[in-house]
Amino acid sequence: MMIVTNKNFQEEVVESKVPVLVDFYAEWCMPCKMFGPILESAAEDFEGKMKIVKINIDESPELAQKYFVMSIPTLKLFNGSEEAKATFVGSMSGEELEEWVASQGIK
């Protein structure tokens, strides 16, 4: 999965043609590690409909701060705007992720 930083956030997330799910994570965060494979597999399932990218909060603290990330993992869904459309704090199962994304209108 692509790791987005402050340099390419505008281009890869805000200006993306498809909705983007951003996973805020850190290397030392165990629940983030557990969540990784679920996101990897979701990224394949949603190919073409939604992009999934990661933001390392240690490498991009300004993005974490800007989006009030105070707990990781945190998921934020962007759809052509600088403002996040939806936020989910914590990890979840593949099915739950699918349902949550569907509830945001992405199927």
Next chain:
Amino acid sequence: MENNIYDVIIIGGGPGGYTAALYAARANLSTLVIEKMAPGGQMATTDIVENYPGFVDGINGFELGMQMKKGAERFGVKSKMAEVKSVELSANPKVVKTAKDTFEAKTVILALGASPRELGLENERNLRGRGVSYCATCDGMFYRDKTVVIVGGGNTAVADAIFLAKICKKVYLVHRRDELRASKTYMEALENAENIEFVWSSEVVEIMAEQMVTGVKVKSRKDDSVREIACDGVFVAIGNVPNTDLIKGQVELDEAGYVAADETTKTNIPGVFAVGDMRQKPLRQIVTAVADGAVASKYAEEFIDL
């Protein structure tokens, strides 16, 4: 088709689940582990596990979980990443359904684990990620040089306090009783930390927040007086609740909500076993979970041979 019926289905891929799987597979039983997240369960969220024997320098909980999974798969255990939505445990064969598949088995070993207990305050869930956390090692870094409140008095709360005291400006530990229930090993580190303040015999009755948490209201259990503590974060460490939603109404639970199964791990339903943190027991640790796993597989084998 006979082939589609597993000897053992294990629900949950924590240490109890994968040890049951290892023993079952080594007894030549066809074995499937269904895990909704990632192997390791709660253990995987622990940075360094220091009380699982055999590791001189401790071991990362996530790594240990992966090793347990691989160790079981080496003997033919199959793993499936999915969330079990329903079970029919009294049926023959027993039925386990995920959102997409239906599996059948002669025996089922429940290894569903436990989750952090919530305070039960109205705005608690909304504030998760905005100042309320259940994992100090995950979220502590966001509170560098800030003030936090930890709720609880057991090992988790005390370990969190010691960890957060190194990062935060000030740590309050709010506990319902007037003494800690934590192990002695923590005491020295606790006493050496100068920025930890104890708030004894008190309960958090309200979390104050605007966009983010701004403080808590704490009520004394002695004289009912309420005081406000300004803080940036609240870490909740008041124990766990067993994950029994899936099996409620089928498997007998005790008054505290744990599965009523003794050291044999046998539940009230023949051929159904419960291991690890979800079972009633005096000590919930990785070592006791793995012990349960081994025992459950022995009785599962015995049940199949009958």
